[in-house]
Amino acid sequence: MGPKKPVDLEPTVLVKSLHVGFAGREVLHNLNAKFNRGWLAVVLGRSGSGKTTFLRALNRLNECFPRSATRGSLKLKLQGEWRDIYRNAMPLPELRRRVGMVFQTPHLLPGSIADNLALPVKLVLGVPRRNIASRVEWALEEAHLWDEVKDRLNAPAHTLSGGQQQRLCLARLLALEPEILLLDEPTASLDFRAALKVEELLLSLKERYTIIAVSHSLSQARRLADEALIFRDGSVVQRLSREDLQAPDTLQALLEEIF
Amino acid sequence: MLIQGQASSPRTAETVLQAHWRHLDRRQSGIKGLLLGATILSCGSVLAILGFLSYFALPIFSEGHLAEILSWEWRPFQGKFGILPMAVGSLSLAVTAMGVAYPLGLGICGFAHGLGPRCLKGPLMGLINFMTSIPTVIYGFVSVIFLVPLVRGAFPESTGYSWLTAALTLSLMILPTIVLLVHAQLQQVDARVRLASAALGFSPAQTLLWVMRPLAFRGLWAAAVLGFSRALGDTIIALMVAGNAPQVPNSLLDSIRTLTSHIALVVATDSTSQAYQSIFASGLILFGVSIAVNLTLRRLQSRAALPATGRHD
Numbered sequence: 235m236g237p238k239k240p241v242d243l244e245p246t247v248l249v250k251s252l253h254v255g256f257a258g259r260e261v262l263h264n265l266n267a268k269f270n271r272g273w274l275a276v277v278l279g280r281s282g283s284g285k286t287t288f289l290r291a292l293n294r295l296n297e298c299f300p301r302s303a304t305r306g307s308l309k310l311k312l313q314g315e316w317r318d319i320y321r322n323a324m325p326l327p328e329l330r331r332r333v334g335m336v337f338q339t340p341h342l343l344p345g346s347i348a349d350n351l352a353l354p355v356k357l358v359l360g361v362p363r364r365n366i367a368s369r370v371e372w373a374l375e376e377a378h379l380w381d382e383v384k385d386r387l388n389a390p391a392h393t394l395s396g397g398q399q400q401r402l403c404l405a406r407l408l409a410l411e412p413e414i415l416l417l418d419e420p421t422a423s424l425d426f427r428a429a430l431k432v433e434e435l436l437l438s439l440k441e442r443y444t445i446i447a448v449s450h451s452l453s454q455a456r457r458l459a460d461e462a463l464i465f466r467d468g469s470v471v472q473r474l475s476r477e478d479l480q481a482p483d484t485l486q487a488l489l490e491e492i493f
Numbered sequence: 494m495l496i497q498g499q500a501s502s503p504r505t506a507e508t509v510l511q512a513h514w515r516h517l518d519r520r521q522s523g524i525k526g527l528l529l530g531a532t533i534l535s536c537g538s539v540l541a542i543l544g545f546l547s548y549f550a551l552p553i554f555s556e557g558h559l560a561e562i563l564s565w566e567w568r569p570f571q572g573k574f575g576i577l578p579m580a581v582g583s584l585s586l587a588v589t590a591m592g593v594a595y596p597l598g599l600g601i602c603g604f605a606h607g608l609g610p611r612c613l614k615g616p617l618m619g620l621i622n623f624m625t626s627i628p629t630v631i632y633g634f635v636s637v638i639f640l641v642p643l644v645r646g647a648f649p650e651s652t653g654y655s656w657l658t659a660a661l662t663l664s665l666m667i668l669p670t671i672v673l674l675v676h677a678q679l680q681q682v683d684a685r686v687r688l689a690s691a692a693l694g695f696s697p698a699q700t701l702l703w704v705m706r707p708l709a710f711r712g713l714w715a716a717a718v719l720g721f722s723r724a725l726g727d728t729i730i731a732l733m734v735a736g737n738a739p740q741v742p743n744s745l746l747d748s749i750r751t752l753t754s755h756i757a758l759v760v761a762t763d764s765t766s767q768a769y770q771s772i773f774a775s776g777l778i779l780f781g782v783s784i785a786v787n788l789t790l791r792r793l794q795s796r797a798a799l800p801a802t803g804r805h806d
């Protein structure tokens with residue numbers, strides 16, 4: 235780890251005056267933010283402050299709920315090109331595979347460990363059958379899961395432990411060749427050791443992706459974050475650098491802000 | 494705490510609490526008693542039906558009429574009391590009605606869950622719900638007025654009162670059962686997987702086919718089993734539009750008689766004791782089939798909660 239800074243930060247996500255509401259009640263108010271590739275941003279904030287809604291705005295998942303409304307500009311740099319995703323820049327399935335999301339609890343697809351990876355690869359990416367196995371292996375390697383599951387790829391996915399399931403979800407995501415990773419409290423349902431493994435994985439991925447992770451734990455944020463965004467009532471109220479996060483007095487202030 | 498606040502001393506508080514608990518206890522045991530009574534009553538009546546049927550069907554075995562009844566000819570005035578044509582009639586009608594209604598029902602559910610536009614889901618389900626509230630006899634009645642002449646017009650060699658007419662009418666009658674069962678299961682599954690599979694980039698159709706279908710298999714089976722048993726148990730539609738000829742049909746345009754309408758017809762006419770025996774045998778067969786169907790359902794339902802879904806919040 236260490237307090238190193240990548241030499242050139244390449245911005246990939248630009249959020250300008252984003253408003254999101256459900257059924258007439260606004261949840262995110264005039265939110266502005268910027269995220270970079272090779273940079274791990276952690277979002278902190280009280281429960282109900284709009285963290286999940288913010289992540290779901292980035293892959294347009296809020297639209298799965300009735301009467302959601304989104305205003306403002308949300309630009310993502312995908313395939314080296316800036317796109318305003320709410321102005322129909324690309325089809326939804328395409329956007330959602332490029333902006334992958336992992337939820338608080340593992341969401342498995344029906345079937346085996348291999349099925350969980352093969353199905354989206356086949357349906358969403360349209361990878362021909364003969365290439366699927368190698369991609370499954372590659373993704374499991376990426377998610378540091380291959381050694382643990384290589385002998386039981388055809389076992390039902392729910393036989394994995396919670397931590398393994400969550401890493402399987404990450405592997406599934408990576409198999410779809412995303413550019414931006416959204417992680418919504420990915421370790422909230424895991425025990426400490428399993429959580430550390432996921433954190434390790436995230437650190438190993440962060441060079442190549444834009445990662446935005448919501449965290450429920452301040453110590454986790456301190457271990458992971460290149461930058462932390464503090465949410466309150468649907469807006470970003472504070473932005474902290476890695477150094478800020480390590481300083482004891484900000485810590486105290488943060489504890490009061492968040493918990 | 495509330496009780497402490499109201500009562501002047503801890504002792505009275507305690508008595509109040511105890512009285513409260515006693516009251517709860519009494520209420521609970523009252524409810525338990527009621528439920529037990531209901532259980533005994535329903536089990537008892539099922540057993541009683543089985544008992545009566547067996548008792549009345551007993552002479553068939555003791556007097557050696559079994560072979561006569563399990564034969565292919567029903568000519569009561571010539572002493573022939575075979576019910577096998579009716580068994581074939583029941584089975585053919587139920588199978589064909591299911592053959593129409595089940596795919597149609599799955600189609601409707603698919604349409605409501607992702608294949609069709611979202612705005613049509615509400616009206617469609619409203620219509621299906623409305624269909625459940627229509628009395629069966631109305632289906633039969635409407636069929637006599639519209640479908641029978643239609644079939645007669647299209648196939649002049651037929652009277653219109655046929656296997657085909659009954660199958661189509663019956664399929665409409667069982668359609669809501671199938672749709673509502675499958676829909677309920679899909680809705681349950683949908684709530685769990687919708688976000689996650691949308692986040693993977695699945696289209697609604699892909700989600701339905703590849704994620705929800707495997708997870709909803711129990712509902713699919715239950716709908717098939719229940720739909721079939723409703724089709725098999727229906728009396729009034731078969732009686733009104735199937736023509737009731739006691740014969741094994743050669744084509745969809747032939748008239749058929751089901752076991753259920755056979756029972757109704759024999760009971761409604763003055764008949765010999767052997768004719769009566771045949772209806773007890775028919776009843777026994779229907780009863781046996783419906784028990785088998787119920788056991789199948791029970792097995793499906795008691796399978797451990799879907800294992801392949803992982804953990805969800």
Ligand SMILES: Nc1ncnc2c1ncn2[C@@H]1O[C@H](COP(=O)(O)OP(=O)(O)O)[C@@H](O)[C@H]1O
Binds near residue numbers: 256261282285288
């Ligand atoms: N689908 C939805 N429909 C209506 N209200 C929602 C929906 N999702 C979130 N909200 C509301 O938005 C606010 C923020 O929720 P959320 O983004 O889940 O917060 P967090 O993830 O920070 O706990 C909450 O008040 C919540 O009730």
Ligand SMILES: [Mg+2]
Binds near residue numbers: 285287
């Ligand atoms: Mg949340």
